[in-house]
Amino acid sequence: MSAALTLGGPDHLEKLLPLVASFHAEEGITSSEEDRHAGVAPLLDGNPYGCVYLIGPPRAPIGYIVIAFGWSVEFGGLDAIIDELYIRPGVRGRGIASEALIALPRALAGGGLRAIHLEVDKTNAQALKLYQRAGFSVRDNYMFMSKRL
Template sequence: MSASLRLARPEDTERVRRLVAACHEEAGLLPDPEARDAALQALLSGEVPGALYLIGPASSPLGYASLSFGHSLQAGGTEAHLEDLYIRPGIRGRGMGTEALTALAKMLGKNGVSRITTSGLRTGTSLLHRLSADPDRAPRLTLRLR
C-alpha cells in the first residue's frame, strides 16, 4: 500500500464527506453537518485558502489530510496549518500517516511553504508524538520546511 497524495476535487465530495465524518465522529467532534458540508464545498472548490489531500488509491482512499494556508512573519512567508490527518482505523500502524506527512512536507516545501503547524489534532497523535522533539508539546507540532 502506498500513501500517495492526490488533491481532492469537487467530484470527490461524497468520498471526502464520509472520511471527514468518520474522523470527526472518532475524535468526538460533532459539528453541524450542514456547516461542515458548506466548509467542505468551499475547500474543494478552491474558494478558501486551503487544500484537502486524499491519501492512497483514488478509488478507495485510506485517509486524508486537510490544510489551511496563511501568511506568517515568523515563518517568513506561507504557512500551512494541518487541521486533520486521518487514516482509516483498519489501516493504521503501517506507516501510512508518516509516509503521507513526509510526502506532504516535501511537496509543500517545494511550493514555497515555510512550515507546517498543527495543534489540537485529535487523530494521528501517536505520529505527532514520534515526530515531536518535545513530547509534552505533542499534539502541537511545527515542521520547518526551509
Template structure:
C-alpha cells in the same frame, strides 16, 4: 507509491464520509451540512487551504486538510494541518507517514516555510508519529482559539 492526491469537487462525498468518521471517533458533533459547507470552497480551489486524499483515489483510506497563512517569524507562507485522518482498520501500515512525507515535500516545493499542527496533550501515539516526521514542540507557544 503516490499515496496523496489533491481532492477536487468530485471527491466531496468521499470526504464527507471520512470527515464524519473522524469527527465521530473524536467525539465531536457531526453536522454533515457544516462539513460539506467547509469542504466545498477548498475543493473548488479556494486559496486559503486544500484537502488531500490518502490512499487510492477511488477508495481513499484517509485525508489531510491544510490551511495557509503568513508568518513573519518563518519568513512567509506557512501552513497548518487542520485534520489528518486514517481509517482505524488500516492504521500502522505506513500510509499516514508516507502521506505526511509527500505533503511536506510538496508544500516545501510550493514555497511554504513552516508546517504546524496541534495535538491533544497526552496523546503519546500521535506525539511519536509527528516527532518521527521531525515536528518539534515549542514550549513557548500554546494554541489558543476563539470560535465565532
C-alpha cells in the same frame, strides 16, 4: 498500502465526506452534515485558504489531510496548519500516516511554504510519536490557543 497523496477536487467530495464524518465521530467533534459540507467543499473547489489531500487511491481513499494556509512573519512567509489528519481505523499502524506526513512537505514545497504546524492532544502518546517521527517538534514556551467567533 500506499500513502500516495492526491490533491482533492470537486469530484472527490462524495468520497471525502464520509471520512470526515468518521473522523469527527471518533474525535467527539459535533458537526452536522451541512457543516462538514461547508467546511470541505470550498477547499475542493479551489479556495485559496486551504486544500485537501486524499491519502491512498482517489477512487477509494483510506484517509485525508486538510491544510489551512496562513502567513507568518516569524517563519518568513506562507505557512500552513494541518487542520485534520485521518486514516481509516482498519489500516492504521502500517506507517501510512507517517508516509503521508513525510510526503506532504514535498507536495507543498513548490508553493513557497515555509512552515507546517499542527495541534495535538498532549495526552495522545501515539500521535506525539507519529508527529515527532515526521519531523514536528514542540515549541518551548508556546501553546496553540483558539477563540470561537
